[in-house]
Amino acid sequence: MVKVGYFQFAPVFGEIEENLRTILSALKDIDADLIVLPELPFTGYGFSGREELLSLTEDPDESGTVVELVKLCRTQGLHLVTGFAEKAGEKCYNSALLLGPAGIEGRYRKLHLFDREKTYFDPGDLPLDVFDMDGISIGMMVCFDWIFPEVARTLALRGADILCHPANLVLSYCQQTMLSRCTENLVYAVTANRTGSESHSSGTLDFTGTSQIAAPGGRIIHRSGKETEEVHVAEVDILQSRNKCITERNDVLADRRPEFYL
Numbered sequence: 001m002v003k004v005g006y007f008q009f010a011p012v013f014g015e016i017e018e019n020l021r022t023i024l025s026a027l028k029d030i031d032a033d034l035i036v037l038p039e040l041p042f043t044g045y046g047f048s049g050r051e052e053l054l055s056l057t058e059d060p061d062e063s064g065t066v067v068e069l070v071k072l073c074r075t076q077g078l079h080l081v082t083g084f085a086e087k088a089g090e091k092c093y094n095s096a097l098l099l100g101p102a103g104i105e106g107r108y109r110k111l112h113l114f115d116r117e118k119t120y121f122d123p124g125d126l127p128l129d130v131f132d133m134d135g136i137s138i139g140m141m142v143c144f145d146w147i148f149p150e151v152a153r154t155l156a157l158r159g160a161d162i163l164c165h166p167a168n169l170v171l172s173y174c175q176q177t178m179l180s181r182c183t184e185n186l187v188y189a190v191t192a193n194r195t196g197s198e199s200h201s202s203g204t205l206d207f208t209g210t211s212q213i214a215a216p217g218g219r220i221i222h223r224s225g226k227e228t229e230e231v232h233v234a235e236v237d238i239l240q241s242r243n244k245c246i247t248e249r250n251d252v253l254a255d256r257r258p259e260f261y262l
């Protein structure tokens with residue numbers, strides 16, 4: 001069995017060190033193999049524009065935030081999937097990092113930018129892929145990627161056992177839809193959403209909380225409240241995400257007919 005979970009909280013916009021302290025304090029005694037954090041948990045979400053984003057992004061390879069998180073991974077024997085405002089040369093990506101005792105073990109850059117994100121982030125430029133965590137295949141997607149079934153499907157086809165889904169959700173129906181992603185791909189999914197709200201020049205964003213861990217077949221293992229700060233860990237059986245049979249004669253991946261699809 002593998003212990004997977006998430007930390008749901010309300011990051012404070014622009015306060016990278018304070019948000020890091022909140023995360024390190026919440027996870028200091030954690031007993032888990034993998035914890036997923038929300039999208040952009042250090043910077044917050046509602047940038048006024050590219051200039052403000054540039055002032056808050058970091059190169060993960062030179063980031064003190066990443067150094068502290070990797071230390072936590074070493075002391076707790078833990079892996080983390082965290083959202084991250086990534087600076088890469090002249091580009092800024094809304095990224096997810098897989099961190100472990102060895103350092104940065106995987107990187108994903110959000111492919112499908114949501115609404116105003118399109119005005120200041122660069123769209124992701126890395127192919128969807130999975131990363132090994134002690135023999136378990138980790139797939140990463142970020143928030144609005146949920147509305148494109150191709151993302152979860154591609155990660156499942158690449159062998160993902162667990163979809164790790166840092167999020168800053170403002171629409172109310174993602175959590176329900178992620179249960180379908182778990183049904184159609186027979187994978188686990190951990191959606192780590194944030195709580196609270198943020199105001200910026202174009203209005204206020206209210207985030208929907210209700211982070212969840214879902215099982216192959218779409219069963220909710222645990223779902224948090226809309227506003228609670230919460231760490232939750234559950235034991236999952238990876239063998240369940242490796243059996244793709246719906247009936248004796250139906251395998252959700254092997255039965256596909258891609259020659260007929262766009």
Ligand code: ACM
Binds near residue numbers: 113143145169171
């Ligand atoms: C979102 O993609 N943060 C809604």
